[in-house]
Amino acid sequence: MPNPVVAGDWSHFDFTLTPQAKDAFETAMQPLFEAKYTPLAFASRSAGGLDYCFLCDVQYPAAFPDGNAVKVYLYQPSDGRPYPYRIVPIGP
Template identity: 35%
Template sequence: MTTEIVGGWSSFDYELTSAVKAVFKEALEGFVGVSYVPSAFATQVVAGTNYCFLTTGEVSVPNAPHFPALVYIFKPLNGKAHISEITRIKP
C-alpha cells in the first residue's frame, strides 16, 4: 500500500492494483516502438497524481534486448493520464 504525501514521492510499491494498471494502460495507449511492462510504482500527489513506474522495456524489433526504465505518468484530476517522461536506467 502506498502512502500519499502531498508533494513528496511515496516508496515503490510492487503490488500493482487494477486502478494503477489502468492508469499505465491509459497513458501508453497508442504508444508504439517500445513496449513497457511495469513491475513497481511510486506516486506523488499534486493537482492530480504523478506516477513513476519501474518497468522493463523492449524495442519492437526481433531479438531486441530488454532494458530497465522509469516511465513517469501524470493523471490530472479530470482528464486522461499521459506520459510526462521516460528515462532509461543505466548501470
C-alpha cells in the first residue's frame, strides 16, 4: 500500500512502484539514452503537481562500465508530461 502524500512533505520510500509512479518514470526517462536507469524505490510529495524521488540503479554506456546508485527527481505537473529535474549520485 503506497504511503500517503501530505502537501509539501515527502512520503517514505516505497519499494513497490505504483502503476502511476512507474508510468511517470518511464515517460520522463524515455528520452535519456546515455544510461539505463532502473527504479528500485520511490517517494513522492504534492507540490502543485507531484514530485517524485526515485532510488535507481544506473548502468552507463560501455565507456563507463561500472554501475552506480542515484536519486532521480521528477516533476509530474497536473496537466502535463513528467520530466526529470535533478539526478544526484549516491555515494558510499
